[in-house]
Amino acid sequence: MGVLRSGCGESCRVRVENESFMKKFLRRLLILAVLLVVIVVVVPLFVRSRLHTTPAWYPRPKGDPVALAAAANQMDQKLIEMYRDAKQSSRESELRALHAGSAGGAPATSPGDLVKIDLTEEEINAFLAKWEQKFGWKERFSKYVTDPVIVLEDNQLILAGTARDWDTVVSIHFDVGIEKDGKLSVKVARVMAGTLPLPRTYFNGYAQKLLPAMDEKVLQLRDDVDIDASGCANGPAVSLAMAELLENILHDEPSEPVLFLPERVGHNSRSLPVRITGVKIADKTLSLAFEPMTVGQREALLQHLRGPQSTETAMVKHEP
Secondary structure, eight states, X not given: OHHHHHHHHHHHHHHHHHHHHHHHHHHHHHHHHHHHHIIIIIHHHHHHHHHTOOOTTSOOOOOOHHHHHHHHHHHHHHHHHHHHHXXXXXXXHHHHHHHHHHHTOOOSOOGGGOEEEEEEHHHHHHHHHXXXXXHOTGGGTTTTEEEEEEEEETTEEEEEEEETTTTEEEEEEEEEEEOTTSOXXXXXXXXXXXXXXXXXXXHHHHHHHHHHHHHHHHHHHHTTOOBOTTSOBOHHHHHHHHHHHHHHHHTTOOBOOXXXXXXXXXXXXXXXXXXXXXXXXXXXXXXXXXXXXXXXXXXXXXXXXXXXXXXXXXXXXXOO
């Protein structure tokens, strides 16, 4: 009897161990099945939801044409004032430089030369919409993006629009500021589709397509750039500077802190280059501080734009 009990005890123990193993196996199999369901079903649904969710910061369209026209006009007036103030400040700076040469070293610039301007998000977008028909900005990107808009968040400038391929809001977020050495920094902070962060390689793919065209554009413009005796740059100089800015953004490199103020808003006129000394983005407002460029700085800018291959001396040309 003792042997039978001993045999039964051993078989019972084995049976219990087998049952315990099967329970653990089935539990783990169930967990694995749940994980597979999450990966196959839930994750794509989550990604799709994030992909097609409109970000909270994305502005709702404003259909009031009177308000839009007023905002665009405010931007026009601010640009006119910026040009006038910068031109006056430049004249005063050059007069001090002339006096400094005869008086033995007075400073050519002063705190009074600094010009400041605040541009709201609404003004910027209304301005771009107003002049879009004349310059055809949207046509250049309409194959890829519709309804482009600029959004100003704290310390960031966002370019956003509806991507035709994805039928959702795609946005590029830039950190903008002035570095310690005075260079202008515009760096890509992140790229998003809806509220879903995209890998940087998504942006890099477009960058690689743009760079060859940008390099060709730069070479075409170099020989035509000019800054006249009044200190104003011609169209090719402005286009070249903007092309270099875009190239530097694509390469994550800083740029010359130069802003070009148009002599006549909305026309292909000459523009006055000024040096950006401060950038701040807060409360849906872009705040800029800038100062006039000296004759030497304008000559250096012209030399830079013409490039190291130029055989010409970097001098400001005088018009007859």
